[in-house]
Amino acid sequence: MMEPVFPFDLNLDQRDTGTITQTLHGRLRTAILDGRLAAGARLPATRRAAAALGIARNTMVAVYDLLIAEGYLLPRSGAVPVVADVVGRQRLNRVRAVTKPASFPRNPLWQTIELPSPEARELPPRCFRLGIPEHRFFPHEVWRRLTARAQRRWSRHGFFYSPSQGLPGLREAIAHHVAFARAVSCRADDVVVTSGAQQAFDLLARLLVEPGRTRVAIEDPGYPPIRAAFAAAGAILAPVAVDHEGLCVERIPDDTRIICVTPSHQSPTGVVLSARRRQALLALAERRQCVVIEDDYDGEFRYGDRPLDALQTLDRDARVFYVGTFSKSLFPSLRKGFVVAPEWARRTLVAIRQCTDAHCDEITQSVLTAFIEEGHLARHVRRMRPIYAERREALLDALEGRLSRWLEPFPSEAGLHLAARIRDPDLQGRIFEAMRRHAPGAQSVAEYAMSGIGAPALTFGYGVIDAGDISASMTRFAAALRRAG
């Protein structure tokens, strides 16, 4: 068997005129110019290339030297040459840059809904950004050790596709974790492992939504990516207002079939859905045969001593899907979350997962399993809780003290962010200006709104900023507001 060393046929036996050197040089140059050999590609070593083409090694050396001399290849001392970034690039770009032929097939849905765009903000590492936990206290050493162990074990068995529902051990570990951390009653069988909470929303939207027909109640203001997932499944979104008790259940439209809610810690206002509203929500869901999607994205970090029962715990009717994530308790780029799903929905949910991306990468699942089973997750959450609590105190202190003329914090008992109402809406312009300057990463709650008619408010993350920095920033923020009158 002759091993091919160039990714296309050089057809040296079909040359018309010229020497082998000329022919080979011409054909490689053409391949570089038209992009078949892309900038940065490594060419085979002369010895290997010559052997494969059945020519003298000197000929190969001569061809490479010529291409290097002309600037098509870049010499690499002691190594193989790589393809230079030449004019062919421009030609290639021109060819590829054809604007979309209007007549190509396309799902028309994408023209009618707002799709997320990549975040453009450049923020300092220590700031008030939302949704990112602290990395400085993460047990990196433990994670590395468990990874090395998982890899050693994995290297001893053959390669396989693993179950779409998630590794059985991980589902078991998650069931114990949520039973204990959140009093969510479930067995390993009830758990479906997902690539973050976002994939849980996407799978649930695809499972439950009849495109163009199903109305979905969404908190307004609320977490934009859950809206995006439901919109992308063809749902009709019904924004429902949020007040100091959480989602205004009585305002949910009559024909709603799915209710998405963040009861532990509303995103982005941070308020807790009151016990009264929880009962009302489940009663309404029963009356109208709705399902409820409970997004408990940072419920591990609770600062009060009276956590309310999860909706999933209160549900006796198999209508609540409980969605959890490790993005806040561990780290977001882990991309691991889960759904505790009622049995009636599970088989199809897992089959949809199988159609979409088969399963989560196996080694990471094994590492996470060991991390939970050996108590590191519980330990990390226990360690972080007082650290976040101190930051929250520093923030509350400022909001209730030197910033209280302008801002009033929303009641909040959990999570990694806190929001505050602007007392005098007429001052919002200067308040937002001072916020952008002195509290980078903090956001207007309006950025989370669909209808945009809520009272003006600010929201501050405290996942990646120390209590001391919070106090100092808030002092500067207050000083700027005082100066502005």
Place this chain on the structure above:
Amino acid sequence: MMEPVFPFDLNLDQRDTGTITQTLHGRLRTAILDGRLAAGARLPATRRAAAALGIARNTMVAVYDLLIAEGYLLPRSGAVPVVADVVGRQRLNRVRAVTKPASFPRNPLWQTIELPSPEARELPPRCFRLGIPEHRFFPHEVWRRLTARAQRRWSRHGFFYSPSQGLPGLREAIAHHVAFARAVSCRADDVVVTSGAQQAFDLLARLLVEPGRTRVAIEDPGYPPIRAAFAAAGAILAPVAVDHEGLCVERIPDDTRIICVTPSHQSPTGVVLSARRRQALLALAERRQCVVIEDDYDGEFRYGDRPLDALQTLDRDARVFYVGTFSKSLFPSLRKGFVVAPEWARRTLVAIRQCTDAHCDEITQSVLTAFIEEGHLARHVRRMRPIYAERREALLDALEGRLSRWLEPFPSEAGLHLAARIRDPDLQGRIFEAMRRHAPGAQSVAEYAMSGIGAPALTFGYGVIDAGDISASMTRFAAALRRAG
């Protein structure tokens, strides 16, 4: 701040009668019985629990002892007790096992399409199963070392969500890899990293298919998961026959808008799409304004010295999406693949990815980047090619020799499997029976068919079986057929 140690309120201040010990015992027992404390959950240590509840430690010890005596908790020597698997479990199962209330919302699509079910087959580790590469020659040590390095680097920067399109370094590495390995011309910007080829199919189906309207040509027989992804997006599937030259282009129905094809190595017959058919396919796509999805799932393993150009290379019209995967060149549970996408489609494709699961886990992306950049992927492919080639030779040898009375191999130049036509369809029953017995893992090509009208054939994977075992199995297979007459 009082740290909550039980995941629900024990309300010790609201007890009616009885001692604290009795109240606490009763409430914990109820929580275990109704599943709020699930089997296997670890209770807090007595000292911590007592402190949190503001009671004497001895009281806590007494409560735990009582629950242990009653079988609700399991003692753990020197550690905290865990919740036992008690009768509450049965009650819980009963509540959760409600069959789906017919009136809950649900996308009706799932009632009309065939969804994949988990694979049930139990196979020996060394067998003829398809689609799984060899793990014994994988450079596990290199992978471990690169993982440890990626983790050390990652532990030094803060936590972030990373770009939905994929890490820029990985996209760059993939662009170089496909340019060189497959002559696919692309820049890093053209590459979208996905969780395996399956997610590429899913994202493309969602981007391109108008539910209920768009007809998609699918190879028949063909790879079932790509069918599942398109069906799940609401496509109308049009099965198109495959012969010794690959997809029968002239049989593609008139109103087809999307053509899915495996040109390098048809799945499952292994045939190569001929140069003539490649030109015809692109000409037809141009006439009818179709897009083409080129699935090049194992094109790295080529055994002829004249690889044909990829459709993406031949395309000058931005209508081909090239899908690649590392499931065969590295390992399937890595869950990494990619699309080389035309520019007109890219922004929406990335936005859909963002809605579905945000991005692939970051550490694994970094490991893969280093693995490709440092030449380990190219080296591994170079190392495996002669190993797989030897297995293919052993298989061909048997098919063209001692099995030639019954079987005729399809022409095939690439990949990790080979198929063979059954010469006399009347003998298929006994041939399949002997196959199941002597070539475990091999499959009837009919298992990949939609319409089921193709000629009977067998397909053999050689990813996880040695050449010697192939020869021995084939000898037993032939002997069994001879005995059967």
